Amino acid sequence: MLVEAARAGETGRGFAVVAGEVRELDKRPGDAARDINELIVKSSGEVKLGVDRFGETGEMLTRVVSRIGLPGGPIHAGNGAMPTGP
DSSP states (O other): OOHHHHTTTTTHHHHHHHHHHHHHHHHHHHHHHHHHHHHHHHHHHHHHHHHHHHHHHHHHHHHHHHHHTTSSTTGGGGOOOOOOOO
């Protein structure tokens, strides 16, 4: 293409510049799509990690509550008795 542009003189050089710009513009959507895909994959992993941590926190809170008792349970009954066991 550059050989034809050189033969065509000034008009050909202008065409070569425009053709180069068109190639660059054509490449941008593909690059953007790859960038967006990478962000989606990364975000999905971070969301999954957050969901997993949220679940783990819920499990820990359940264990804590089962050990100390709920309001109105053994610790809160006012009889001074502490629950026994694990």
